[in-house]
Amino acid sequence: xxxxxxxxxxxxxxxxxxxVDEAVNVISSQYIRTNGQPLETVKxxxxxxxxxxxxxxxxxxxxxxxxxxxxxxVMLGADVIKNEITAHATATIQFVPDVRTIFEIGGQxxxxxxxxxxxxxxxxxxxxCAAGTGSFLDHQAERLGIPIEDFGDKALSADxxxxxxxxxxxxxxxxxxxxxxxxxxKAEIIKGLCEALVRNYINNLGRxxxxxxxxxFQGGVAANKGIIAAFEKEINHQVMVPEHYNIMGAVGSAILxxxxxxxxxxxxxxxxxxxxxxxxVPATFECEDCPNHCEVIEVKLDGHIVARxxxxxxxxxxSVSAIA
Amino acid sequence: MKVGxxxxxxxxxxxxFWKTYFEELGFEVMVSASTNKAIMDLGVKASVPEICxxxxxxxxxxxxxxxxxxxxxxxxxxxSIQKGQxxxxxxxxxxxxxxxxxxxxxxxxxxxxxxxxxxxxxTSVKQYQIMEEKLxxxxxxxxxxxxxxxxxxxxxxxxxxxGYEVPEAMTMALNKTQGNIIEKETVDxxxxxxxxxxxxxxxxNLYDSMISLDIxxxxxxxxxxxxxxxxxxxxxxxxxxxGMPKTMFxxxxxxxxxxxxxxxxxxxxxxxxxxxxxxCGPDSxxxxxxxxxxxxxxxxxxxxxxxxxxxxxxxxxxxEAFVDMLRLKKQMNAQRxx
Numbered sequence: 001x002x003x004x005x006x007x008x009x010x011x012x013x014x015x016x017x018x019x020v021d022e023a024v025n026v027i028s029s030q031y032i033r034t035n036g037q038p039l040e041t042v043k044x045x046x047x048x049x050x051x052x053x054x055x056x057x058x059x060x061x062x063x064x065x066x067x068x069x070x071x072x073x074v075m076l077g078a079d080v081i082k083n084e085i086t087a088h089a090t091a092t093i094q095f096v097p098d099v100r101t102i103f104e105i106g107g108q109x110x111x112x113x114x115x116x117x118x119x120x121x122x123x124x125x126x127x128x129c130a131a132g133t134g135s136f137l138d139h140q141a142e143r144l145g146i147p148i149e150d151f152g153d154k155a156l157s158a159d160x161x162x163x164x165x166x167x168x169x170x171x172x173x174x175x176x177x178x179x180x181x182x183x184x185x186k187a188e189i190i191k192g193l194c195e196a197l198v199r200n201y202i203n204n205l206g207r208x209x210x211x212x213x214x215x216x217f218q219g220g221v222a223a224n225k226g227i228i229a230a231f232e233k234e235i236n237h238q239v240m241v242p243e244h245y246n247i248m249g250a251v252g253s254a255i256l257x258x259x260x261x262x263x264x265x266x267x268x269x270x271x272x273x274x275x276x277x278x279x280x281v282p283a284t285f286e287c288e289d290c291p292n293h294c295e296v297i298e299v300k301l302d303g304h305i306v307a308r309x310x311x312x313x314x315x316x317x318x319s320v321s322a323i324a
Numbered sequence: 325m326k327v328g329x330x331x332x333x334x335x336x337x338x339x340x341f342w343k344t345y346f347e348e349l350g351f352e353v354m355v356s357a358s359t360n361k362a363i364m365d366l367g368v369k370a371s372v373p374e375i376c377x378x379x380x381x382x383x384x385x386x387x388x389x390x391x392x393x394x395x396x397x398x399x400x401x402x403x404s405i406q407k408g409q410x411x412x413x414x415x416x417x418x419x420x421x422x423x424x425x426x427x428x429x430x431x432x433x434x435x436x437x438x439x440x441x442x443x444x445x446x447t448s449v450k451q452y453q454i455m456e457e458k459l460x461x462x463x464x465x466x467x468x469x470x471x472x473x474x475x476x477x478x479x480x481x482x483x484x485x486x487g488y489e490v491p492e493a494m495t496m497a498l499n500k501t502q503g504n505i506i507e508k509e510t511v512d513x514x515x516x517x518x519x520x521x522x523x524x525x526x527x528x529n530l531y532d533s534m535i536s537l538d539i540x541x542x543x544x545x546x547x548x549x550x551x552x553x554x555x556x557x558x559x560x561x562x563x564x565x566x567g568m569p570k571t572m573f574x575x576x577x578x579x580x581x582x583x584x585x586x587x588x589x590x591x592x593x594x595x596x597x598x599x600x601x602x603x604c605g606p607d608s609x610x611x612x613x614x615x616x617x618x619x620x621x622x623x624x625x626x627x628x629x630x631x632x633x634x635x636x637x638x639x640x641x642x643x644e645a646f647v648d649m650l651r652l653k654k655q656m657n658a659q660r661x662x
Contacts, residue, residue, distance in 0.1 A: 085648075119652060120649040122624050207616075
């Protein structure tokens, strides 16, 4: 019997489901677009996983992370529901033990994590603006009519440098249009865009931090060679992209789940693959008991309420005795 | 006669003073409800979009008090409470903002102009002349009420300095809790690694649970101890400021600035969180200066930026990750030290 651990990272753009063994070898991994439907996406992923699942395997622990971690955590019966910073760092430290700086750029979040002696000592996350994240690139790729997958190669083929204003998505766009009108090629514009994104990222998140090598770059945007090149140019040092760069959050939460069940000695709360067939219905209602009018999220499983959250006073959250 | 006090801005620092003063003079004090969505919506609708969220919220409180039938609306103009230092222009212009946004309320506004040399509001009596003019209060009654108000407010400050958060300290002072003012006992939340954070933020953001998305309770639930600027003795703050080549010019920003360095130097503080409202001018300097220096002191520093539509998920993720980081660090250091 092989003891396996499942990690699920439910992000704004993609949902990743991985299974690792005791020694954190990735046994199975899926990278699926969330398309605004976290539950459906995870269910579909769970079905796929069930088909590929090794006969001698058994899930001993489940962890969830990402912006949808709570909802999906309830659905799966997660042992650990952790924020994505902790999850990402956990995975990176596993694969690159001497890592000092982690660049992570996802769909709507970007972060810098500073690590010392395999320990997170500092981090920064974008505050109010999504300029400098994957969505920004996605949007621009669409505008230029170039598939996002080809973005990186296109950037590398540029002959000249062009500076694009990267402070804000809207300004970047008008600047790009202007530069196109000056006669710069699409490739050059894309390269300029990659550099703008990295410059903005380092300025926003890295200012005042001592960024030391080894540098590890992960998250969906790490697939983009143009951004990698822009990073190396900006910090003047080689940047490492780990093999599992786009599923690091999920791997991290699998590791956290492993640690949790090992330390607690508890059996996993995983509902099993049949979780994919259970009828989970999330709904929201506005509580009108006080002027706050909290939007309470309620999850029903086969008609029974299994979780509630979102209320400020905790009245509804606590009304569900056990979140199984 | 009802005097309405908006539960916003410096309510969170001076309410015990104001309440005692007016009640001593025989007025009924009417306080608006704690900020809720309805009050925030009122304020947001009534204000220009560029202004910071605490000011928007203040306007909401003013409207709600007016609706509830307060005879007077107490809107002090804070100019200075320290020699050579001033308030952010939004504080100085606040009564005008109210006056021009709500012309129908102009006759009900009670606008003392606060210009004193210390943050004890009883020390400059000139500002209370308006009470004589508008409310027909005699000078001697006003002075007597001031002395009472001062005593209660100083009590409030003493409780704060013992580690009580503002709402607790207010209750203690206003209920005239007797006996020695004792150090607040820290509740052991059963966590192995006790974490203490210095949380820097203006009282009107931090203690308004709607604006701050209740960051203090969230931290408490995680078993974190919190220290804030108003718990730091004035002497320690002054000491920090005298050593600086230049200070911040704005009184409360200066207090936060000094508290930041105090927390950097205090061994028990594991990390700092700066809670700032989007668009706050003074904080754009304050936050950056502290962030840059946090590296020197090797203390993690995180900025939490809030505005009227902040996402709770974002806040939760950040503070959870921050506390996780500090806990793991302590745990590892303990293991390695052993």
